[in-house]
Amino acid sequence: MAKKNAIYLLRQPLFLYFSASDSKQPSQKKIQYLRMKKIAALIAFLLSFMVQAHTHHATTGLGAVAQSNHKKKAQGSKDFEVVNAIADMQKLVVAAPNNNQLLYVKGYFKPGDGGEGFFLYKHADTLKTNLGTIFASYKKTGRWIRQYSGYMNVAYFGVQRNWEFDKVITNSERIQNMIDFASENQIYSTQSDVTIFFPNGQYFIDKPLIIKDYVKLLGSPGTLLTNKGDKYDYMFKLNKGAVTHVRMENFQINCNRQPGVGGMHFKAEFPAKGNQQGGLWDAVFKNITISEASNTGIYMEGGEASVSYNLAHQFILFENVRVSRINAEHPALKMTGYNANFTYTNCEFRNTGTFADNKYNAVDGACILITSNDPPPYQQGSYAVSFINSGFGGYPKYGAIIENSGQITFDTGFYEGSDIAFDIKNSKHVQIINNRFANAAGCGAKEGLFSHTGNSGAIVTAENSVIEVSNNRMDVSLDEYPALKDQYFIIGKGNNNVFNIQNNSFNVPALSKTLGLVQAIQVVNGALDLAGRKIVSVNPPDNYDYTIIDIETLNATSSTGETFFIKANECRLRFVQMDANDTSGPNIYLNGKSSLSLSNGQSATFIKIENTYHLVSVTK
DSSP states (O other): OHHHHHHHHHHSOGGGGSOTTOSSOOOHHHHHHHHHHHHHHHHHHHHHHHHHHHHHHTTSTTHHHHHHHHHHHHTTSOSSEEESSHHHHHHOOOOGGGTTOEEEESOSSSTTSSOOEEEEEETTOOOOOOSSSEEEOTTSSSEEEEEOOSSEEGGGGTOOOTTOOOSSSOHHHHHHHHHHHHHHTSSSOSSOOOOEEOOSEEEEOOSOEEEOTTOEEEOOTTEEEEOSSOOOSEEEEEOSSEEEEEEEEEEEEEOTTOTTOEEEEEEOOOOSSSSOOBEEEEEEEEEEEEEEESSOSEEEEOOOTTTOTTBOEEEEEEEEEEEEEOOTTSOSEEEESSEEEEEEESOEEEEOOOSSSHHHHSOOSEEEEEEOOSOTTSOOOOEEEEEESOEEESSOSEEEEEESOEEEEEESOEEESOSEEEEEESOEEEEEESOEEESOSTTTTOOGGGOSSTTOEEEEEEESOEEEEESOEEEOSOSOOGGGGGEEEEEEESSOOEEEEESOEESSGGGGOEESOSEEEOOBTTEEEEETOSEEEEOOOTTOOSOOEEEOEEEESSOTTOEEEEEEOSSOEEEEOOOTTOTTSOOEEOTTOSEEEEOTTOEEEEEEETTEEEEEEEEO
16 A cells, blocks of 8 residues: 555656645745655655565575565565664574565665665575675574675775775775685676776775786776875785786876885786796776876786796786886886786876976986896896887986887887986887977986986987887977087997887987997908898908908898998908809899999998898999
8 A cells, every 4th residue: 555655646746736726836845845755755666666576586496485485574574674784784683484585784884885785685505705795694604695786886895985994804905805706706607797896085005905817996087096104015916826807997096105105016926836827918907097106106027037938927908007106216117027918008107296396206217117137148028018109208317218128119109308218228129110209318408407317318229229210200399408419319339239210300400310320340251240230330350451351241130122331441341243153152242243342431232132132332
């Protein structure tokens, strides 16, 4: 009868509550009262409907007996009970005949704190409790099972916002409990969605959270994870063994300038037992900001070559991730050991800009460090790493340091405010293409406290490396300034670099200066070993007696179609024409000439066609 009255009340428009003969219009207070009455009726109807739906669901299979018992209880009593908190629910004595008892809890610790919801009692269940969706009963024999759809809210597990925390079980312990539960129940599980959801608010992280297999963490645009003053090294760490299919999205992580606290440290380690592999595979990190990190913001520590090839991080995507640093000893992004198939899209790694005094914002050191922790000769860093539409800046000494790595690409980025944008050592096939630089060599026209080198520097410095620098634009904020003479486009160190440079532009021509790009080599037994070098200066051997030096063979690791510039430096060179009938001997084709001589300062250009080197031009 009550339900019929509720439905009737819901169907009536407000004007039917007043007689047509009433001379006065109803007061605003009366209208508000009737609106509240209709809302109350609606809530009562919905609650009744939910109980009926649950009862109907229980009529099949093993639930048929439970429904029968439930109906017996419903005669002369409420369809479900209501308690204020989880602790109250656990104190309830539920006998075996009341299996499938429905209970509504108003909150986890107190009504309305976000942990409210419906629970269903299962007398025979012995599921592992988890502080959020599965609770033991008073006699420890049955389980209260939370009824929910959609994501698994952290409030369900008692995680609190705005600096509040339970002194017995802390926020981090409760979140870790969720991570453990989600990892154990993600694949082929009968559990509801175990995506861990953080609604808007501040969450105090008091100890590191260990990321595990198949875990998905989802925040909201206003979700903040922060440190109140606890001492630990990183807010997020990686479980031992192989960890796969991790997703983390929509978080602001503020390390709060706490000494030694960083954002994420994912170290590849073997498990204590089982399959001896480790590392993070197939993971996505999206829409994340890590700020004011005094330790490294993101540290991807793969296994080193001296340890094992089975400790690698691989197939990782970072999208719209921004990290700021405040400590000269720690970069915003660090990658060591085996890391492969990484993509950073629309990401930024920079010095902080939150200090009022700019001398604290212009932090020394590097924003990005890609290297190996192994000593020589084992050093093996990262491979196949791409930075797309990304950037660094904020006036560090180095934008990125790349060592002992290969196939590292920086494409379509914006890089500003550095003394040396890229410092590359012992690395192969580093591509710096389609980027824009602003005040990125010696901090450009930004003199004084912004520079760590007295305003000297370069866009790229390279040693023992193979690099491509193409289709970039270099800008400074002034056309003329005193430090311009000490700022270079590219500086080569040593005689074992390979440079592929083309189609770059400069708003100030003096920025195009290069130094050390011509590599010095010598002729050995009539052969000139170019390796991958494209521009070489041939120096005389020790104790040179000024006789002519014959060159019969050119050797290069470059492919067909590539050209080589060869210059005589303080010596006389003579190239010898190959014998067309002898493919095992000299391989230089001089367009019909028997030889070509170069005096000091003169040069020749050759092009490689198959396994022979054809003369293109001579400059005398």
